[in-house]
Amino acid sequence: MHKSLVWLEGLPRFSVLNFNLYRAWLLLNHLVPEYRDFEVFFIAGSKGKGTVASTLAAILAQAGIAAGLVTSPHLLNLTERINFKGADINEETLEGYVADIRANLPELSQEYGAWIFGEIILAAALMWFRDLGARTIVLEAGLGGRLDAGNLFRRPLATCITNVSLEHQGILGNTVEQIAREKAGIIKPATPLVTAAKGEALTILRERAGRLGAPVFAADEDFAWQERGPLELRLPGKTLSVETEFITDADKKNTAMAACLAAFHPRVSSRAIIQGIKRAPRLPGRFEVLPGRPAFVLDVAHTPESVANLLAAIVRRHPGGKLAFVAGFLADKRATEMLAIMLSTTELVYWAPVLDQRSFTPGGLSGGIQVDSISEGIRAAMSQADVVCITGSFAAVREARLFLVQRG
8 A cells, every 4th residue: 555545544443532623624725725615515423424425416416416425433444435427536646635634734732632534535535526526425434423533514405314323432421412412513504404313303303403493304204205006206396206126124213314414405306316316326344245156245334223234134135045144343333232133143143353443352252153354254254054144343344255255
């Protein structure tokens, strides 16, 4: 990897100090002050952000809007995080922008801590989009929302909080209420909020939105799929007939959120929404099926809710097949609950630490079959099952992909 990208990868993912958005404000004003001129859709949430963002970008493309797309995290390569008109930035170009940023970092007082990864890569993305003449950006929050560098955009076209669940508890809070308040920090005055949050989390989002005069569009209330007869999507002010299939229920809901967001852009037509949904790319590691015997299913599910959704999709797509899981979790996730969901269906659940400094370490789980690595788990599972699902984290799927590609 190039020198400056190695430096970028080595930066902390979040600040260990109490901080605000001053660092990001200082960096963008110094290097890319034009950031204020972009039209922005800002997307946060516990799960599904990547699918919402990529589907929204596809819809905008069908409307003739050349949109920049910033997603997080990446599966295999940093360049996956920055995309324009359907193409990822190449490594040499990204290296050039990061090297430029590194050489021209503004003075930063020690009280604000060190620069962090998300601030630098956002600056690189915006510089690239500026140089390519982009005007519209679909921006996925990296962590939380309130203190994410993307929250510098004060007047987005619309915001989205896909859902709220317990995640990153050491950083965002120990309860759904605390985490919801962190994510609610992206809500802007008089700016539409699209969400599929439920229960206590939705109540918190509505409270903040109400104080700011921001209209809330909630899944299953203000927009929804109509299941009777031909598949139709009901959006505020319109209903669209969409001929497509969804692998998981989460895909269906995420697509609906993307369509609802797109409807707030004045240049997006109903036809663009329909065509964008049909042509939206399937993201790697999201119910990615490698056919064969056994079939491998790779999915980055990392919450109990998403693992349950994954399991239901596997049962629908592979009825009657003997199932095995190979799982790798991160320490700040609800590993015990995810493991229990897997064990409710099959005794063949292999789990291993992953190649990530935040890996869940051995000794903290009971049940399942502990192995030393994801690849060892795959070797053990493939001789015993018709379907082998690798899941639990981006890190687990990353290791599995590399192993399966090398294995051929």
